[in-house]
Amino acid sequence: MRTALITALVATLIGTAAHAHDPSFDRIPPQTREELIAAGKRVHGGFGTLVALGIRIGTDAAERLGAGPREVDVTYFDSPAAPCACIVDGITVATAASPGQRTLRIAPEPAGYGLLARVVIRHRRTGRAVEAAVPLEVLPGMSEVNAREEGVRWAYVMHADRDEHFTLTDLPAKP
Numbered sequence: 115m116r117t118a119l120i121t122a123l124v125a126t127l128i129g130t131a132a133h134a135h136d137p138s139f140d141r142i143p144p145q146t147r148e149e150l151i152a153a154g155k156r157v158h159g160g161f162g163t164l165v166a167l168g169i170r171i172g173t174d175a176a177e178r179l180g181a182g183p184r185e186v187d188v189t190y191f192d193s194p195a196a197p198c199a200c201i202v203d204g205i206t207v208a209t210a211a212s213p214g215q216r217t218l219r220i221a222p223e224p225a226g227y228g229l230l231a232r233v234v235i236r237h238r239r240t241g242r243a244v245e246a247a248v249p250l251e252v253l254p255g256m257s258e259v260n261a262r263e264e265g266v267r268w269a270y271v272m273h274a275d276r277d278e279h280f281t282l283t284d285l286p287a288k289p
Contacts, residue, residue: 168202
């Protein structure tokens with residue numbers, strides 16, 4: 115009886131693990147366009163231009179800071195005008211920062227006048243930081259492109275000049 119119970123438990127766990135495997139998380143953070151889109155869909159529940167924008171912000175910030183996965187601390191400031199905090203889910207995908215690791219938080223203060231989002235991304239080891247500011251003016255274009263397929267949404271964000279969608283400013287380092 116005990117052996118049968120253990121065998122059933124092991125079979126259940128193996129079956130659950132097999133069904134739970136998500137190839138978009140084979141590498142953290144995901145690397146290819148397809149992996150990033152799949153991870154964005156998995157984390158956010160869908161993949162739109164604002165999730166892609168979060169991936170772009172997280173990737174650009176990590177590159178500027180010389181930070182690898184799980185090496186940044188993120189504070190996200192949302193706007194009441196935002197449909198939801200989609201951008202922060204993209205940042206999670208790009209940087210592997212997370213509330214569970216206490217490396218990502220949504221601030222209670224709003225992003226600021228005229229902003230859809232403001233994000234402070236700090237390298238945990240060096241203290242260097244950048245601030246991304248996303249103006250409200252990007253929202254109509256992002257919404258319009260969301261009616262198109264995922265590849266078009268991706269290209270709209272990733273192939274545009276950064277300044278079309280956000281600014282990235284260096285902040286003073288903190289020890």
